Amino acid sequence: MNLLITGGTGFIGKHLVKELSSNHQLHLLVRPNTGSTIPKGVKTIVFDDNIAELHQYILENEIEGVFHLATLFVAQHQAEQIKNMLLSNIYLGTAILEATQHTAVKWVINTGTYWQHFHSEDEIYCPTSLYAASKQAFIDMAAYYTQVDDIKFVTLKLSDSFGDGDTRPKLFTVLKEAIVSGKQLQMSPGEQVLDILHVKDIVSGFVHLMKLLNENKALGSDYILAAKQRFTLREVVAIFEKVSGKKINVVWGGRPYRDREIMQPWNKGIMLPEWEAKLSLEEGINLYLSKTEQR
The missing domain is CATH 3.40.50.720 (NAD(P)-binding Rossmann-like Domain)
Structure with missing residues (x-):
């Protein structure tokens, strides 16, 4: 085609x-x-x-x-x-x-x-x-x-x-860089729910x-397209730490929520018929880290 x-x-x-x-x-x-x-x-x-x-x-x-x-x-x-x-x-x-x-x-x-x-x-x-x-x-x-x-x-x-080859300044890129640098990561209070x-x-x-x-x-x-399960930002970071085996120096509340922060993702959308996510967040992070050779 x-x-x-x-x-x-x-x-x-x-x-x-x-x-x-x-x-x-x-x-x-x-x-x-x-x-x-x-x-x-x-x-x-x-x-x-x-x-x-x-x-x-x-x-x-x-x-x-x-x-x-x-x-x-x-x-x-x-x-x-x-x-x-x-x-x-x-x-x-x-x-x-x-x-x-x-x-x-x-x-x-x-x-x-x-x-x-x-x-x-x-x-x-x-x-x-x-x-x-x-x-x-x-x-x-x-x-x-x-x-x-x-x-x-x-x-x-x-x-x-997220996934391998992602060079955007998104969450997992920032977390991975924080593991390497060991620097403090100033984050919001972390109660917003994410669909990743x-x-x-x-x-x-x-x-x-x-x-x-x-x-x-x-x-x-x-x-x-929706994830198998949604997590708060705090929970996502905890899962990332668990999979990577590394502690991230996060300062929760180090910066405020941004204007019009989405605290709960939209839940009225219609899922694509006959489709579902195959990877859990933990499985996805494991694949992401293995591909980027950062374990």
């Missing part, structure tokens, strides 16, 4: 590309300034805002499905970051949808976030941040294209992720959704 992937050089994208590359012809959409290495056997198209050119590429290469993972994540934005965030999170996806018009593309799998729902008990949209608002804005743009073209558009909403998935489970979710779409299963517009 000919597949177009955005965000294929990012953390989750790299793992998805690795999983799909043996059975599918992959085409990575990259921006002109990308400096990432492209895997062998994977084609690329450099998107320089020429939508007509992208449309022609999709036609000529008979692209049938799109994985849209590209995003610019900003937890707490600054004014100067707004333009690039909107270009990445709204414009790029909209340009791709425009380019898929009157082509062989049957479906688009989009990536959303739990952060689109600040209140855990509400089904309605309530953005935690401007980043989350930009993710929702693209979904609203996509609604037009699903009305005027015979294309399926499904969003997978993710919470936190290993990247292997996330990739399996994307691949499974592709399977459902290719089988023409009746699907809704969005689903979540």
